[in-house]
Amino acid sequence: MWSSFTRKTLLIIGTAWLFDALDVALLSFIMPMVKAQWHLEATQTGLLSSVTAIGMAFGAILFGKAADQFGRKNVLTASLVLFSLGNLALAFSPNYHWFLVIRFIVGLGLGGELPVAATYLADHFKGTLQSRLLILADSFWAVGWLIASVLAFFFANNLGWRGLLILTAIPVLFALILRSKLTDAPKITTKSPTLKTSLIANFNYQTILLWLTWLMVMFSYYGMFMWLPTILASRGNTLVTGFGYTVLITIAQLPGYFVAAWLMGKIQVRWVFIIYMLGTALSAFAFGQADGIPATIVFGSLLSFFNLGAYGTIIALTPVQYLPEYRGTMTGIAQGIGRLGAVIGPLLVGWLLDYHVSVNHIFTIFMMSLFIGALAAVFLPDRLNA
Template identity: 60%
Template sequence: MDNTKQSSKSFTFMVIGTAWMFDAMDVGLLSFIMSIVHKEWMLTNSQTGLISSISTVGMICGGFYFGSLADRIGRKNTLIITLLTFSIGNLVLAAAPGFYTFLAIRFIVGMGLGGELPVAATYVADMYRGSKRSQMLILADSFWAVGWLVASFLSVLFAPVLGWRGLLILTALAGFFALVLRRHIHEIHTLPKQSSEWRSTLKSEFKPWTITLWIAWFMVMFSYYGMFMWLPSILIDKGYGVVSSFGYTTIIVVAQLPGYFCAAWLAKRIKVKYVFSIYMLGTAVGAIMFGQSTTALMIIIAGCVLSFFNLGAYGAIIALTPDLYESTIRGTMTGIAQGIGRIGAIAGPLLVGILMDHQASVNIVFIIFMISLVIGSIAVLTLPAASKGSKE
């Protein structure tokens, strides 16, 4: 019986992990698609950055709305709705006739994605207790690296044949397959018959340290999206072709996996907020290294340092947030925190686009990210221990 229960739990964990995988696939594919659309529609760098930013506006709205919905109608039903929004949205996006239509549809796709991660994190937090919860949340985030690698290979293998529209259709079809799997998971907690919408919950549950949690979320997303959404373009600007930039990007992404595993190992031994702080400082070092890289070897080493630490920090903040709240408000407050953080995901890529339009050096760009990472590292240290309700 125990083996059956453990197998069921493992299956559920793998299914929930697809939320991170699809989020990364979308971000990864978009980073490659952006360069294609940039040329096809003759966009400026600022307009190209706007594609990423408008997606993130949708993610903010999705995090707020679907996080609250998960506390009202359940995690499973909400995860099904978010994936439907994402998959159908990508099918429609594949038929977008121009830039402004593309932006409008990307907003809808972003809403689905924005709801995926906070609800998935809430579900995993409901499944485990104590340090095991932190470890499993970090490991769940490691599905992100898998998703990015899938996106990279899809881009190289199918983009020349199918184009960016075909890539979006493939992503949508994969989403529909995952949807079938999600129908077989079950709710873990019986939720209250009546739950407040996100504004009321935020008003009643707001604490002074909530601001520092939001700052930490803002800084990790500002740095991640700002650096990695533009990574292929930055590599090309440094003099490396599309094929070479794909190879470098793949190596850099592979470095994310040991970053996650080491963060999960640390989370069993020290508080998760310390893991986050350490990893943010490590990312700051990587940002300086990357900005000053002048050879292929230096780029690979600096990029691996960036990936190892930045994604480990991402996993740590995802592990930390649900643990601060009781299960009855966990979806809402996690969704709000990630939604606020995604404002940084808007600002990061947009800032890089503007700076590149004004011929700013890559070194200056990465110094800005280094400063933001240090701020995030300090902010998270003020957070309290897990709430009593989170240890149920």
């Protein structure tokens, strides 16, 4: 039975994943609206997501390092403030180029949320409970995506993309109040290691494999899911119907997380990750070949089940690889490296669509990347510093 402290901490830290997903999902829903308003090419539309990922890559590293220096709680609060103010400014962006600049700033805050949140949980819990909490915290991602889907479904036509962005700023105030109740872990050292020192101390083949797994997870996730509403619409569905599909597909994420959390302690974490990556690869191929509504829902649901379960498992695997004094920095770097995949994925899909490459061929590329990530994890121990 979990203590009240454990449940409270999970709820508060889970908001990091909730707001991250809320933003990413909302961007995927408003992309068609922005594209239509400013008459963008598919490649330009893909850049809307990729510039966010670039900001997130820098944010993960900068805020991860700051968490080792100034404490997890303070940096978590700062990242949320930057993200929320950035999204408010985004709602008033006058043109495409200003939208890109502000999205980069929003990305800085978003990128800082997840590695610091994962580090906080790793500091306070150990063993199987730690792994389960990290995966369950990531399950808040599905909640955030569902909230974004509902907001888009009911308010997109009336509020437009600018109104939706303003609407999402409201719950941030509640999250700031919650985070004020967190208690930070004691500082490990009086002076945190520099970025260079952290890299030298932890740079080995296992770290490189960890970076590769992050790269493949984010390349596949952002490449597929940022374009999901657009792909559904291209198959003859209206935009609103696409939202309905996305809600159903997103619900499938929750059992994916819960099964992964249940598997913690029963088999090694890396093998849970490998199973989920292989399941995602096969589901991606099947989704690319899907023809008709039933097949789209079935294989899209399987894709969500496995891809998000893999995402949660790699989050559980990462912070425990490093000693506490390096944990924030190295977790941030790992996610920052992964964000490169989040940059490349949406851009690649946009470029391929501009050149009329079929959806099934695009999803075959993602299948291959997922196999590479699974293979890298075979040689990755559960704990680098064990």
